[in-house]
Amino acid sequence: MEAKLKTLRQTCLKLSNICQDGNLQSAFSCMDTIWCLYDKIMNWSKETADDDARDRFVISKGQATLALYAVLIEKGMFAMSDFQQMGSFNSRFCIQTDITKFPEGGVENSAGSLGHGFPFAAGLAYAAKLKKNGSRVYVLTGDGEFCEGTMWETCLFASAKKLDNLCVIIDDNHSVGAMIDIGDMKAKLESFGFDVHMADGHDLEELENAFNGFEDNGRPKAVIASTVRGYGSGTLTENDIWFHKAPDDGELDMLCREVQEF
Amino acid sequence: MRRAFLNRVDKMIREEEDTVYFTVDIGMWAIRDLLEKYPERATNVGIYEDGMFGIAAGLAAGGYIPTIFGIQPYLVERTLEQIKLDFAYQGLGVNVIGTGAAVDYPKYGYSHYCAEDAGVLKMIPGVEVLTPGTANEFISLFNQAYRDGKPTFFRVSDHPNKEYDIDVTLGKANVIKRGGGATVIAVSVMLDMVMEACSDLDVTVLYYTSLAPFDADTLKREYNGGKIVVCEPHYSGTLDYDIIDALAGRSVQIEHIGFPREIFRNYGTYEDKMEYYGLNTEHIRAALAT
Structure with missing residues (x-):
């Protein structure tokens, strides 16, 4: 694993340790996707974080917000020192996002309840289309999140309104394996009029190729990123107690070491 | 409308x-x-x-x-x-x-x-x-x-007021009539009915079209200690928190002309329902008489 991806995961661990909460398995599974978007794909920088024509990243699977914060720290939007009180009573930062605390930008949506970020992203993409400002909107969802009806309502709308500037990334970390059988996601999305690319969600080159492989053809985009919950740490991958658990100081050292040696 | x-x-x-x-x-x-x-x-x-x-x-x-x-x-x-x-x-x-x-x-x-x-x-x-x-x-x-x-x-609403058409302001109630007895809060399409019921009565009538934000100041200012009769075209009691909060510290008797909190399993016409659930002048006058 690239050194940068290790650093990002170690940041997630430190943030989870500070606020004593978090869904580290989920953050680790989509870590590489978010980094790829911010580092290689999106027209975004901390200097243009409030520019109306910027590309936007919407986190629909809010339980992975630690991963987003790690990327934004790496990109200079925030400093690690901003997070020293993370999770405390008046902190700007916690397990989910609250956009009213970020008037200068950097966070695009208030996350928490699933099935909300994707329609919100479609509205942002539609606004960009109306303005013809070239802005693209990337929205990260979980695979299990697609059980919500609003996700499919959004697919209908995005296709009907030809939102080819909207890209939904499904972090397919096999949550639905434990739920009802959702069937063939690629075929389903294609039947709704999406261009769909598959990628190994832990291979930056594959991800980059998937995002760059789309055309401005009037069809909304989807990337199904095949991922592993907890990827980057044997402990997180193997033990599902880490679905919702924060490391204490000893576990933090152990997990950081594990990530370093991955 | x-x-x-x-x-x-x-x-x-x-x-x-x-x-x-x-x-x-x-x-x-x-x-x-x-x-x-x-x-x-x-x-x-x-x-x-x-x-x-x-x-x-x-x-x-x-x-x-x-x-x-x-x-x-x-x-x-x-x-x-x-x-x-x-x-x-x-x-x-x-x-x-x-x-x-x-x-x-x-x-x-x-x-x-x-x-x-x-x-x-x-x-x-x-x-x-x-x-x-x-x-x-x-x-x-x-x-x-x-x-x-x-x-x-x-x-x-498909059943607007026909007699009264008020110059309304967001977040403000209108004082339609001032009197010495009860205070009647007429909400939205209930105003015609309220004024018909109160034409010969010495009461205050306040007209509310903003339910949120609720104009507590006007109620606080105009309320003179009598009974409050709320005439509301939704479930009875919807405004009670606002009324009690506006008059905090005072003892208030509130009566309601509104829809009862039950599941309506009937059909018929709009007028049938207003009659059946007592959203009419007769009930308003009865509430003010007691």
Whole structure:
């Protein structure tokens, strides 16, 4: 694993340790996707974080917000020192996002309840289309999140309104394996009029190729990123107690070491 | 009132490029030319509420003023979490115009009735709940609210006041009549009925079209210690918190002329329901007489 991806995961661990909460398995599974978007794909920088024509990243699977914060720290939007009180009573930062605390930008949506970020992203993409400002909107969802009806309502709308500037990334970390059988996601999305690319969600080159492989053809985009919950740490991958658990100081050292040696 | 709204939307979309309109498959005929000429900003999205609210929130975040027209129970109760999270929590604005409440579709059953609307919406901080009594009042309130960046819900009625057409202000109650006895709070389309019932009575009549924000100051100022009779075209007691809070520290007797908190399993006409549930002059006079 690239050194940068290790650093990002170690940041997630430190943030989870500070606020004593978090869904580290989920953050680790989509870590590489978010980094790829911010580092290689999106027209975004901390200097243009409030520019109306910027590309936007919407986190629909809010339980992975630690991963987003790690990327934004790496990109200079925030400093690690901003997070020293993370999770405390008046902190700007916690397990989910609250956009009213970020008037200068950097966070695009208030996350928490699933099935909300994707329609919100479609509205942002539609606004960009109306303005013809070239802005693209990337929205990260979980695979299990697609059980919500609003996700499919959004697919209908995005296709009907030809939102080819909207890209939904499904972090397919096999949550639905434990739920009802959702069937063939690629075929389903294609039947709704999406261009769909598959990628190994832990291979930056594959991800980059998937995002760059789309055309401005009037069809909304989807990337199904095949991922592993907890990827980057044997402990997180193997033990599902880490679905919702924060490391204490000893576990933090152990997990950081594990990530370093991955 | 519906026609006045649709005319206003027609003008808004034509003249204001940062506005977007969605109808949930109703009222298309009156604006068919608009829907054809401005397909990007005026769309019949179909039977589609939850996701539509999220999309509208995205449009609001992208700098647009979204307006949605639909049937009240689906706009309010089906979408409650979208109202709470997508708009209220994120601090984004939308205009939602709902028809049908409380019993304007009297033959369609409880699925189409919505006596809960104001009560449900008022539980979410920052949401504006506006219930004009006439078409002019609707236009006035719409013009005051539609660009204020807040989630604003308008209840449009097919049974407006005919005698009274008031110059209303968002967030303010109107003093229609001052008297020495009871205070009558007339909400929205109840004003005609209230004034008919109170024509020869020495009472104060306050007219409320803004249910949220609620004008506590006017009630506090005008209330003279007598009984309060609330005449409300939704579930009885919807405004009780606001009334008690406005008159904190004072002992208040409140009586209600409104829909009882039960599931309506009847059909018939609008008038049938108003009679059956006692939203009539006879009951208002009886409440004031005791």
